[in-house]
Amino acid sequence: MKATQAAAMRGFTLIEILVVVALIGLLAAFIVPNVMGQSEKARVDLAHANMNAISTQLEMFRM
Incomplete structure (x- = not known):
């Protein structure tokens, strides 16, 4: 093959x-x-988990 043909292929x-x-x-x-929707859902789930943890801590404090 010529060099020009090899270069073209x-x-x-x-x-x-x-x-x-x-x-x-x-x-x-x-x-x-x-993917973008999952990051927002993860933030909401984390906020719910934090609120539940705070609620549990307050109940334990009141005892």
Whole structure:
């Protein structure tokens, strides 16, 4: 093979790159909202756990 033919066969085409970028975009569109919602839920759960712990401590103090 000539050097120019080997160099031409070595890379990705624009279509291949666009397909990969589109797939990554679709995956991100589904994953990012789920991940963002989980952090808020974790904060709420932690706040509830802290309130329950404070409530238990107050009940023990009153005894």
